[in-house]
Each structure stands twice: as C-alpha cells, then as structure tokens.
Amino acid sequence: MQRYDESRNVTIKSIIINVILSVIKVIAGIIGNSSAMIADGIHSASDIVTSLGVLIGNIIAKKPHDKEHNYGHEKAETLVAFILSLVLLVVGAEIGFDSLKLLFNLNEVKTPTLLPLVVGFISIIFKEYQYHITIKVANKINSPSLKADAWHHRSDSLSTVGALIGIGGAMLGFKILDPIAGVIVSLFIIKVGIDILRTSSNELMDYSIDKEEEEKLIKLVLNTKGVYNIKGLKSRRHGARAYVDLTICVNRKITVYEGHEIAHNVEERIIKEIENIKGVIVHVEPNNTNSCEMCKYNKKNIDF
Structure with missing residues (x-):
C-alpha cells in the first residue's frame, strides 16, 4: 500500500498548488487585461480535475481482488491515464483553436499589463516543481496515471511559456506573437496526449512487458x-x-x-x-x- 500512499500525497500537494495558481492566474488575467493568462488559469484548473481523477484511480486500484475482479483493480490506474490523455488532447485542441481565431483577428488581442507577466513566471516555477516531484514518484512506483498527471503539469508549464511570449510580444507591440505561441504550445500538449493515449491503450489491451x-x-x-x-x-x-x-x-x-x-x-x-x-x-x-x-x-x- 506504500506506493498508493506516495501517489496520494504528491497528488494532494498538486491539487492544493493548482487551486492557488488557478485563482491567481484568472485574477491576474482580469486585472492585467490578458485573455492569454485567463485561458492559462482555466488550463491550470483542468489540472485539478485530472489530479482528482488520479486520486480516484488510486483508491480503486488498491482495492483487493474480489468475485467480479479476480485479478484485482490495478487497471483503474491505466483507465485514468487513458481518460487524462483525452483531457490533454481536448485542452491542446482548444488552446490551438482559440489561438488560430486570434491569429486572424489581431484587433481582439489586447495589450496586457506587467502583472500577468510576473504571475506567469511564478507559475512556471511551481508547475515545473509539480512536474518533477510527480514524475519522480510516478517512475518510482511505475504508475501510468501519475505519469499522465505529471505530463499534464508540464503541459500547463508549456502553456504558460506560450502565454508569456504572447503577453511580452503584445506589450512590445507584436500582437501576432500571442496566437502563434498558443498554436505551438497546443501542438506540444497534443503530442503528449497522443503518447499517453497510445501507452494506456496498449496496456488496456494487455500489452506485453518490454x-x-x-x-x-x-x-x-x-x-x-x-x-x-x-x-x-x-x-x-x-x-x-x-x-x-x-x-x-x-x-x-x-x-x-x-x-x-x-x-x-x-x-x-x-x-x-x-x-x-x-x-x-x-x-x-x-x-x-x-x-x-x-x-x-x-x-x-x-x-x-
């Protein structure tokens, strides 16, 4: 049961950090006139949902075998990883779609203040911290759902990098950098989602050991x-x-x-x-x- 305790502890820590970051990002986006930071805050909020999914998956996975599940419930972790991969694909596609819309409507891109830029840098530090502590535990206990959650943290960090490029570019007068950065970030997120989807799908279909x-x-x-x-x-x-x-x-x-x-x-x-x-x-x-x-x-x- 130690592996599930480690997974639960790091996931709860991630949820607390994500709640704080989501609120701060959305407020900074509203006050600082940055639609990119508001979208990034919503992306951070999606991390809360996926982390809750990991917690639920762990609770189910650690249950002992029963009459209906003779081999135990460990595949719940893989099922959660599969669902998280779909969330990543949806989030990546949504960011890319919104960025493409802005690319053809540059008049809608507003000039932000310094506040969202500062909040973005702070967010990257915390999201990278989340990624490293989560992937460390995920590799240690070989948890597919926790690995998926770790990459969701990394995708949020990449999303924030894109938002910062866009915010900085808009502040300097290059409004087109905002949507271009958003499209590039969305492609990174979609790639991670596809990789996790492929791995979890193989495991659900009784993929062999390597x-x-x-x-x-x-x-x-x-x-x-x-x-x-x-x-x-x-x-x-x-x-x-x-x-x-x-x-x-x-x-x-x-x-x-x-x-x-x-x-x-x-x-x-x-x-x-x-x-x-x-x-x-x-x-x-x-x-x-x-x-x-x-x-x-x-x-x-x-x-x-």
Whole structure:
C-alpha cells in the first residue's frame, strides 16, 4: 500500500498548488487585461480535475481482488491515464483553436499589463516543481496515471511559456506573437496526449512487458536449476504491474513432485527478482530432445 500512499500525497500537494495558481492566474488575467493568462488559469484548473481523477484511480486500484475482479483493480490506474490523455488532447485542441481565431483577428488581442507577466513566471516555477516531484514518484512506483498527471503539469508549464511570449510580444507591440505561441504550445500538449493515449491503450489491451524485462526474465528462468528450456512465454500488463504465463521443459524422468518444486522455484525467483510482476503461472512439460530443439527459448540460443 506504500506506493498508493506516495501517489496520494504528491497528488494532494498538486491539487492544493493548482487551486492557488488557478485563482491567481484568472485574477491576474482580469486585472492585467490578458485573455492569454485567463485561458492559462482555466488550463491550470483542468489540472485539478485530472489530479482528482488520479486520486480516484488510486483508491480503486488498491482495492483487493474480489468475485467480479479476480485479478484485482490495478487497471483503474491505466483507465485514468487513458481518460487524462483525452483531457490533454481536448485542452491542446482548444488552446490551438482559440489561438488560430486570434491569429486572424489581431484587433481582439489586447495589450496586457506587467502583472500577468510576473504571475506567469511564478507559475512556471511551481508547475515545473509539480512536474518533477510527480514524475519522480510516478517512475518510482511505475504508475501510468501519475505519469499522465505529471505530463499534464508540464503541459500547463508549456502553456504558460506560450502565454508569456504572447503577453511580452503584445506589450512590445507584436500582437501576432500571442496566437502563434498558443498554436505551438497546443501542438506540444497534443503530442503528449497522443503518447499517453497510445501507452494506456496498449496496456488496456494487455500489452506485453518490454523487451528488456522479457530478456531478464528468460535468463532468470533458464538459470533456474532443473529448467531445460522455455517452450512458451506470454505476458500482459495489468496497470502498473504484469502477469506472466510460462511453459518450461524439465527432465521427463523426474517425479510430479520434483517438477512442481522446479515450477515453484521459478515463480518465486521471478516475483522476488523482477520488479512489478504480480503473478506467474508455470506449466511444466517433459523434456524431449526433438521437441525442445524447436523451443523458442533454449540455452543454445540465449546469450548469458
């Protein structure tokens, strides 16, 4: 449960910061005559919604397995990441659309005061702080929803950079810089949204563990006493963790009990030595010289 506590703590901290930033940005935009800063404040407010989504996802994910969910609820984190990616895409498209409208209606771009510029710089410092503390915890506990939330903080920071360029340009008389910066920032946000959407979609469709993890697992299994070869290997992501299905070949002359002990040792080693593997199922088959030559993973074709 420690991973969920870490996620909850950093998310609550982000919510508090975002509430303060959203209010300050909107007020600064209204007083400082800056539509860009008002829009940026609304973008910050969307971070509150996504962070609340992460909290809800964590509450669901840490629930133990039940009759309807035999494998637990960890995919709630991936589902939240999927939803957050859609939010990022919508936010990015909205910023881009509004910026394009201003690009063809420069008369609507007002000259702002210094206040929103100062608030923008302060906002970037806080948003980058949020990104770094969130992504650090996300990588530590391998949380897809928290990674998505971290990139939402970074998108808000990029949005503020665009707003500052626009505000500074407008103050210097170059009003066109405001909408151009907005379009560029929107493209960055949309790209991040697409990346998270692709990752979360793969995980929802039982995406396999990555190649590095798979190679480590294969070598570990083949180095386990009693294992001749690996006839089959399947894996699937389940939120921040994964399940593995293995078929190993053992000496055909040993007893059922001895074969069971080898399979048990394989399971224990995988769970102990490879991070984020939640469960392992090992099927045992008798070793046969001809059939094992056909095994995908055997000691002859693996570089130890």
